[in-house]
Amino acid sequence: MSHVDNPVMVAQPASPPDVWERLDARLERWADHLNPILVKETRQALKSHQFLITFMLLLLACWLWSVFAPVLLGPGFAYASKGADVLYGYLLILSVPLVLIVPFAAFRSLAAEQERNTYELLAISDLSARQIVTGKLGSAVVQIVLYLSAVAPCLAFTYLLRGIDIFTIMLVIYYALFGSLGLTMIALLIATLSTARFSQVMLSVALVIGLFWGWFFAVIAGWELTVESASWLGQGEFWYFNGLLLTVYVGYFALLLLAAAAGLGFVGELSSATLRIAMLLVVVGFTPWVTGLWLAENGDSDVLVAYASLVGVHWYVLAVLMTGESPHLSQRVRRSLPTSWSGQALFTWLQPGPGTGFCYAITNLMAVALLGTLGIGLAASFGRTAASNDFIEMAVFLWLGVCYVTIYLGLGHLLIRYFAQQTRHRMLAAVLIHGVLLAVATIGMTLVQLLLTGNEDYTLFQLPNGFWTVSFVCDGYDQSALVALIVIPVAALLTLLANFRIIGPELRRDPAAIPDRVAADDAEQHVPPEPAPESPWD
């Protein structure tokens, strides 16, 4: 009988929400601020068979190891130092979801957006490409945390055993978390490289092979970590190495994230500025660590050679990709170009385009060479013996290296301009052209010399071979070295001049005017708030 039929029954006032309802409402409000992709991915992941099966298998494997480890490790389990062995067992179990499953699931998640035609629906929403990538990454973090939480009681259990300390356990968790996250980021970047079905299949095969190698490495490194790390605690080098590693990790992680977002973004979007700043910040973050090491090693030139080589490779690889960018700027991007002279001078290098990318990389390399030269000079003047002994040699190494990178990149850039102007796959063409150029200059010239002269020593045939020439010139001086010291800088200068001829229009891009419709829309969206009443009569 309803309350309408019974005149005695009256409608009850709605009861106030209980604690759970209030908590639910509050969580709902908080969830409003979360990345929509994270919310969606988490909802999907927690319902997927893949996650449930992996999670259950992980729990089962941990449980089995907890039961059988004492049996397998023998009767001394209770009093011998077996904690590291038990921890390593848990680490092996954990490594499967963290190194193999989470990164591959992230790759599939992004690749599936293309296959299911859902990526286009995301692309036309308000979500930015960066939000899409960070959302996928966030979902991977949630899964990593859940897997770690599932294993956490087992890891805590190992602390009760002999032969293991809390530092080692923390270090294992730290490396597992960051390792898995790094691999996930790489997997997401790979997923953005191609949208073609065949390429996706090839990329997924390559990724699986790569992840298995990563897992193999994790298995070996994990053993070192669980057995040796207790002795590393008091060593300064260990903390230095971890600080350096973390700095480089954060820098490249940000760079990969931005690159993945740029790979997903709409054609003509201004994603290059943040990418180029991130490229610079990686080097800037890396430099203080190397400087500290270099000073600690009394200005040892080996440190500087290693640093300059790594920075050279960093800028060369990134410049190869930048010279594959399209010089086209959409009107929308041109509207945001700086108008002042100082703004143009500072920010032109951050705009997309092969010419600006080439200039940006070379300028950065020159800055590193200049700072390196000044650093050695200062160190030598302050009596760092190693620096004063190697000053000339290091200066030659730095500047000759810059000249070679300028020549390789400059010639590659010219070839791209003339041969790959119209291709739809500019980036691929750029990588191929630079790759062939480098191969011809190094391996090719070595082979030519061997075939023509049979001479295995350095000759002037090797002038295009930067690696051999730089090491030869730095090792000592003779007539060939003198020729290299004259010819290579002149060739670099000529390459720069030839490039500046075609870069000109890219540097002189005029800002576009804002259309009336856009200005009106901006004004509509930014209506100033009504003035607050100043008195009760207003």
Next chain:
Amino acid sequence: MIELDRLHRYFGDTKAVCDVSFAVAAGEVFGYIGPNGAGKTTSMRILATLDLPSTGDARVDGFSVVDDPDRVRRRLGFMPDGFGTYPHMNVWEYLDFFARSYGLRGQERGRAVARVMEFTLLGSLRNKAIDALSKGMKQRLCLGRALIHDPGVLVLDEPAAGLDPRARIELREMISHLAAAGKAVLVSSHILTELAEMCHTVGILEQGRLLAVGPVEAIRKQLQPEAAVRLEVLGDPRPVADWLEGRDDVGQVQVVERCLRFQHQGNRQAEAELLRAMIEQGFAVVEFSPDRQSLEDVFLQVTEGRVQ
């Protein structure tokens, strides 16, 4: 609301879209007709900011898809040919996700999802898994997704493909409601009778070129300036045909079984007089009706051999 201005899109040597221009006003349903590979989807993808034109431009509410894709996206709902749905998700979660993706927060999001579910009649399927939905229901869900941010412009690529007659009728009604609410709707379909009933204007596309554009009636008149009449008589139609051929205001008399088809010059009054004359002649006329071309006839006539 929608303007295509000399739009071109080339893929290598293939001209997918070639010099296409038309406009769709608010409250108008524009039917985009063409065979497979005519360039409909390509031009719709350009409008949806998923591709860039080789030359020319398209504007939505005055904003260029090339220069201001973000502003276009906020004003446009796009329903692609494929469904674009996610596994392990129910109807409410799907709509809630896209509402979040369009920046809707809190109660505003809840209201938007409820409004769309009510409009697409998906309320009773709120917790149903998307994978378990029928094709018609999935199509409604995708329309709901395109409407979640209440856009002023809708671009629907083959929304009626594969739907049963009932689902098609429902979809047609929904599109008519949307147009009545002031939205500009661009819809492509292979089912021309479907489009004829719901579109105010059509554009006929073949091999990337727009061959005809305008209201169906106007195109029909352009193709068929004289009124065609269909006539059915009892008995042998040949004497009627002979009699008609003797008149100055009648031409192209064709006998098809027991029926006749002919062109008549004159207005409706003249048609009435012609009918009276036939009856006075003693012909047993059982049907006398204007023989209008269907949209399919118009389409076939427009596209036949015009573009090589």
